[in-house]
Amino acid sequence: DIQMTQSPSSLSASVGDRVTITCRASQSISSYLNWYQQKPGKAPKLLIYAASSLQSGVPSRFSGSGSGTDFTLTISSLQPEDFATYYCQQSYSTLDTFGQGTKLEIK
């Protein structure tokens, strides 16, 4: 299995901050990496696909980068609605796997 490790596991930040979340794969996955946002009691929502492509309708303050084993999700200026849990997911192998999640909280 390809293991996905996110850091940090939790993060406190303020509205307007620039935030970066990291996802590391246990082996190279090229750009087969997606990012999701999940709010309490809701289903995950696709933010970024193929490492750096912004899903339609997602604000441009969200961006993704990376390839191989190291990836980042950046929120350029945090908004109140961005406080949520973020997951990365690899689709390189036939066994899709997710990171453990990063909980973004209000400072």
Added chain:
Amino acid sequence: QVQLQESGPGLVKPSQTLSLTCTVSGGSISSGSYYWSWIRQPAGKGLEWIGRIYTSGSTNYNPSLKSRVTISVDTSKNQFSLKLSSVTAADTAVYYCARVVVVPAAMSWFDPWGQGTLVTVSS
């Protein structure tokens, strides 16, 4: 736009079989380059991929669950289903269905997701 909705019992007894259905609306389950997938999330924990099916009937399962999982599709009803046998308390989770978008080079992602349904395994 395509929407997905899970349905099925919210309570299953230990050792029995969990059965859920996902109904796809706003588009045909047979159209486009899509797989259809199940994912689960125990309370307060992360996401675990269960498996996926193509409308041809081709399936892939998580090896950790493979011996207990069956995913099937009914194109006439625009639905796909999950069966998980011999359940224990460890199978208690919110179960999500999701469309898997597949593009050239076999990149894929989950979009959209159903709202999720809580299944509790308890006697």
